[in-house]
Amino acid sequence: MMVIDAHMHYGTDRTVAAHTCVPYLVSGEPESVIRLLDEQGASHGVLFPHDRRKTPPWDADYHEANAAVGEATRRYPDRITGVARIDPTFGAQHTCELIDRYVGEWNCRGLKLVAGYDFYRPKDMTVMGPLLDQAEQYDLTVLFHSGDAPRDLPYLQAQAAKAYPQVRFVLAHIGMHAYVWEAILACQEYPNIFVDMAQAYPFDIMTFIRNVSADRVQYGSDVPYQSPRVEQEKLRVIGLSEEELEKVFWRNAARIWGVDRTA
Ligand SMILES: [Zn+2]
Secondary structure: OEEEEEEEEEOOHHHHHHOOOOOOOOOOOOOHHHHHHHHOOOEEEEEEOOOOOEEEEEOOOOOHHHHHHHHHHHHHHHHEEEEEEEEHHHHHHHHHHHHHHHHOOOOOOOEEEEEHOOOOOOOHEEEEEEEHHHHHHHHHEEEEEOOOOOOOOOHHHHHHHHHHHOOOEEEEHHHHHHHHHHHHHHHOOOEEEEEEEEOHHHHHHHHHHHHOOOOOOOOOOOOOOOOHHHHHHHHHHOOHHHHHHHHHHHHHHHHHHHHOOOO
């Protein structure tokens, strides 16, 4: 079975790194990404920075962390698809300059957003509009951390998808258990919304697939925090057909992220 891991953080804060499931995955060491892909039998990974500003606070706009992702994608373009962590509250000009640069310099394919950490509402188009205009222009996938109140909620995020029907959106974690039904409703209403199942309970993954479709969910491990072996096993114990497994393990991610399956 081919595998694309669609939710990979490039290491984490050094205060917690040693206590994660994959302590050897470290930002600035592209070989550690390849080792992780090989160990979980994955041909490809979608890679983005740690979600929060690292402690002590630095790299406020995540540019250094994004540059490290860019370096990894340039080193291994056939294995790694790079996504930039963006805080749109820096304003239209700074946000657009960063995205232009990432697309041009390292073929950035998506934008990771965590509104709760950066303090805005995903439906606020004064903040989100310039970023979403660029996502549409460059055909970038927009990935939301999803499932934490009050800002990272699926139905708030769905309002961005409603406003930009040509842009693909991913709600990570299927709304993180408490909001799984909000993620299901969002996907039922808007065809440009997808989810990844990183951290989701097996029953929640089943519920999503039976109420939406196996075409809209992709495998993601959420390394280094979670274990790829455990995340993969969740998909193998819920009675999916071979065809559904292929969709969830790689076909959907290849489509959503524009991964070249022949590479
Ligand atoms: Zn994550």
